[in-house]
Amino acid sequence: MSAETASKGRAGGRELLDALVTTLIAKGYRVMGPRREGAALQLEPIDDVDQLPWAVVDAQGPGRYRLEQYEQPVAFAHGPLAFSMRRLVSPPEERLVTLRRKGAELAVEPAAVHARPTAVIGAKGCDLRALRAQDAVFRDGAHPDPRYVARREALFTVAVACHRPADTCFCVSRGGDVRPDPDDADLLLTELVSASPRYLLEASSDRGREVLEAMPGDAIGEDDRVRASGQDHAAREAMVRALPREAAQAALLAAEETEDFEAVAERCLACQSCTAVCPTCFCLTVEEEPSYDGQASTRVRRRDSCFSPDFSYMHGGAVRGSRAGRYRHWMRHKLATWSGQWGLDGCVGCGRCTTWCPAGIDFVAEATRHIQRQEET
């Protein structure tokens, strides 16, 4: 098949997804996709499209997540998965180096860098934009992290257009869209919803084109495109939540005092769930794992959270000692100070921090309070 045909994409029924999984596995990728794990949909390894969450959707709200039956036999009608792709590029924990006593001196033993080629099927636009945020921190600065860079290069993404955003989603107001930016992915998948769904697959990278070329399938037709854009339009319309970028930034920059956050801090448990599920959060700590005899120690990098009091510890006390101070930091970082640090947005509007907050704190509602107060003054 010619490259030109490949670049025009592929269309087909469920068998197109089958072919996609088979082709990716044949190319050596571990394939991951949304999969039901207990009471939630998670990003898990799959080797068969039957493992996708057919006719299963999630109902998300502040502090609420429930799986439900869906009327259509489709696989991608769900909202953001509990954990994003961040885990694949920045694992919760990894060894960096071991230092070992050799007489009076110390020897340095760097840990090996592992990067397993991994293909994610069903990457959402918000999570792909969040990867840009991770890239800015770990890849594009003055000190690229070789572990991150290797894993990022080993990550192949099949984006999916969202046709049924969760009630907690607000990506459009954050400059994102239900249709992912093709530049953020290798392939772009559209699921046309019906009793017998149809799939469209388009390539936006050389790697993506290679995969597509190895796959059978029909050409994408004009009616396919019309249906796709109709679906996109309806999904955008369905997303009623919004947190406008400029207004939120201005309001949070103005909210400097911890007093402004005392009410929400009363409810906040400082449990770190929000920073754990947020796809853009990047904070880390490095801890020691000494050997039993004290002759060596391994330095392990672990996910960290600004909600931990130790996070800002300095001579005998935490800088952000109060929960209000820590909540202020989290919200101002996401919505106000991030762009100055990294030149992009700290919140992609995935809504996870709201869904997974055990206290049911609604991030958008809290930020909106600051916007309203700003408008009143």
Next chain:
Amino acid sequence: MTHDPFIPTPHRIVEKRQETLDTVTLVVEPETPFVFAPGQFNMLYALGRGEVPISISGDPGEPSRLVHTLRAVGLVTDALAALEVGASLVVRGPFGSSWPVEEAKGHDVLIVAGGIGLAPLRSTILHILRHREDYGRLAILYGARTDHDLCFADDLHEWGGRFDVEVRVTVDRGSPAWRGRQGVVTAVIDKTDFDPARTVAMVCGPEVMMRHTARALRAAGMKDEQVYLTLERNMKCGIGQCGHCQLGGELICRDGPVYPYPRVAPLMRIREL
């Protein structure tokens, strides 16, 4: 593969000086010249305890010697201060911004330091002395808690003996044997002869001391834009990736630790930021 910023380099300690009861200077001689700018810091590692940011206190013009001066105040610094000649000093760096030694060319330079805060400024002083003709007058105002807490005593004597440096040392509380000046370092600013219009001030010490100093310098006729200072926060990486050193939008390890005062003055006023 790209260089791994988390892999440190061990250097053998060749010299150790006890500055005060709890402060030591450690000197290593790296195999390849260690190039740095005055004001930059390194992450120093103690086996099984962790890493902390420590400024480079040596002469940038002598990259064959890498010098740190540190005060033992806790878990990691206690272990570092206990290292002896022959042991490894494990180093990652250099990181961060530097004092404005280029911008200060042709100007008078006023150094105001408190306690261990003289460490990062010592590298600047040595740089200025090495390029003495590029700068105008140089005044060093140094304050410590007591006369037993004065670091770099030999240097201070040497600088004080030169005709082209003005050195003023003061302690908060002198011991009975102390015959020098007593009082806070900000009080010495008034007594120092400098032309506010053509001076660049570089300040390092505890945050309250720096705030008072900035106020005193303004009272003496200097503009905030002529004042530079360094900030301190918890640091786990030194390279803008761990998030610990944030002060508002600033990543102090990457954007600082040396800042023009106006950039951080509003942030220093906000509680718990």
